Amino acid sequence: MNHIVAFAGGVGGAKLAHGLALACPEDRLSVVVNTADDFSLYGLHISPDIDTVTYTLAGLANSDTGWGLAGDTFVTLEMLRRYGQDTWFWLGDKDFATHILRTEALRRGSTLTAAIRDLATALGVDAQILPMCNEPVATLIETPEGVLEFQDYFVRRQHVDEVTGVRFDGIDTATLSPEVSAAMTDSDVMVICPSNPIVSIGPILSVPGLRNRLRESEVPIVAVSPIVGGQALKGPADRMLASMGHEVSALTIAMLYRDFLSGIVIDEQDAALVDRIATLDVAVHVTQTVMRSDDDRRRLAADTLAFAATLTKRSVEK
């Protein structure tokens, strides 16, 4: 096995990406990360999922929250509050350094891909962390209260709104970056991390051309279900799936990805779903998928890769 491409959103995806980095030579790993949550705050370009993956792979993540930097302080934010700013988005002092440098790089004409590469490299990350595209894309959440920007829905309103639909503004003009394209071409296996299928993996799959590349790929593509025992381990994926008319289960994850998926890793709690998933022509592996420690991450990653190695690409007609 030479090269792994993982697709990830924030905290849950970052955990498995970290496991993959621990389970195999880290420089053989590329993580394609959702950037449709990116937004601008105080004039700074914030990339929440990218940063969560980067900090996690660098071993610097706040292990209590899963996002942000361990031991960070909030002095700048407190001063912004004193200046009368609405400080609804939690940004630490260390974290500000990331946003300041990324913003500066973009203003100097760097691509998002290059800006993120330089930051991750400086933090000692050997894996390649790739934004899903270089163009700005913005997830818009449709709710009974109206259309909300993603961070407004997710952070400010703490994802309590019912989600009736999701749109990715700007996705039509997004393009597969040379780096994402090359990583996919070079991959021997691709892993869909246990991230929200609608708002984390969804935008990545919506980058024009990317989903077709997955469909046409000849390497095994395996997903790890973010739904365990009928619930999302983190975040609103469960409520979001339900309000959009889906069954809240690993079966739905397999259905949402079935057009390109070789296999899915589901939790022991969901072993009863095996037969139903098998009808989708998706192979199933049952294991303990909840990652509470670095060991859990490494073990689940190794288990997922071993499972993938047993699979050949599912029949092309699927």
Next chain:
Amino acid sequence: MNHIVAFAGGVGGAKLAHGLALACPEDRLSVVVNTADDFSLYGLHISPDIDTVTYTLAGLANSDTGWGLAGDTFVTLEMLRRYGQDTWFWLGDKDFATHILRTEALRRGSTLTAAIRDLATALGVDAQILPMCNEPVATLIETPEGVLEFQDYFVRRQHVDEVTGVRFDGIDTATLSPEVSAAMTDSDVMVICPSNPIVSIGPILSVPGLRNRLRESEVPIVAVSPIVGGQALKGPADRMLASMGHEVSALTIAMLYRDFLSGIVIDEQDAALVDRIATLDVAVHVTQTVMRSDDDRRRLAADTLAFAATLTKRSVEK
């Protein structure tokens, strides 16, 4: 006395400006501040003298250094260092909030004057803090080693270089802002604070039209000498004056400003200079000018205003 206009650079000027704010109704005070030290760092617009004046008037300045904010921490800077940045310029976490918001305001099309007004207002400063102009101007320091940018000379190289000349890049296209112009028109007295005459007051006086406005003004204009006992109380003004061929004394301050100056406040240590200064047709007031406490600031400011009130504008032919 209705309205005071003070002209100031950084620490020394900020102290007297603070004294003026304490000695009279603060909202009657406008401080015109040097911005030729402004520069861009990590993509942020830094205005060192403006911030020193603002923090000092807000009662938030670090009293040990005279610049920066009391109790500030340096977590962001430490992270920037971790990212491989050269962190030669000391920026605190609270301080970053200022730079982030000013930069954002400028990028949104605000004038520097408006951006600074909003920040100072949010910190409860009732005085009007005015940049000397809205256009970018950059002090360049000519040394035997070549031409240095101001902060390179001042901070990075700790002003050890011999200064053979000073230029203000961009000054030709700078203009007197409506706010500075109005403040001068409305003033009943103008005060040149004890700031470096070459690189703090010098740029302000070089804004096209400003020096003429001082010459033509009919209100008393008094300076407080930053040179006491043949030395600058802070910074390289003494060495700079010497290397540019000037006597290092309050007399030189009076000479540099004599075309518009009504009077000068000098320190008791320099009482022997009274007769020589009088030959310049500049009135002299001798007092204790070293400001070690808020009381010193208030007293010197009140003393300076009382002295100014005894003066009529010096004869126009001067």
